Amino acid sequence: MAGTAFCSLVLVAACGGPATGEPRTPAPTTPAAPTTTVTQTPTGPEAGVVPNVVGLNHQLAQDTMQAAGFYYLTEEDATGQGRLLINDRNWVVVSQEPAGGTRAASDTKIVLRSKKIGE
Secondary structure: OHHHHHHHHHHHHHOOOOOOOOOOOOOOOOOOOOOOOOOOOOOOOOEEEOOOOOOOEHHHHHHHHHHOOOOOEEEEEOOOOOOOOOOHHHEEEEEEEOOOOOEEEOOOOEEEEEEEOOO
């Protein structure tokens, strides 16, 4: 019987385990790779409410549209003279398309029709 215990002890020691019956210390492990969560977002432009900018100076109207997420802005001389709006702060918006309060995609073309202040 003594020979059996000796043999077992030799096998455990040969396997690298403790000879006294103490628990084995786990071998160091490499950390798992971090997991990445992928969230699906809807494709295409998001919809929003077009602000009403009629009555604002043209520059403030453009800033308001952009703050609301609308960047596809065009402008027209509302008098029909075809003038270019060089200094936007000297013009006032008299109409817009689509109308303020309309729900539209963020890539919707916004037309601001303006005339010079005082005309």
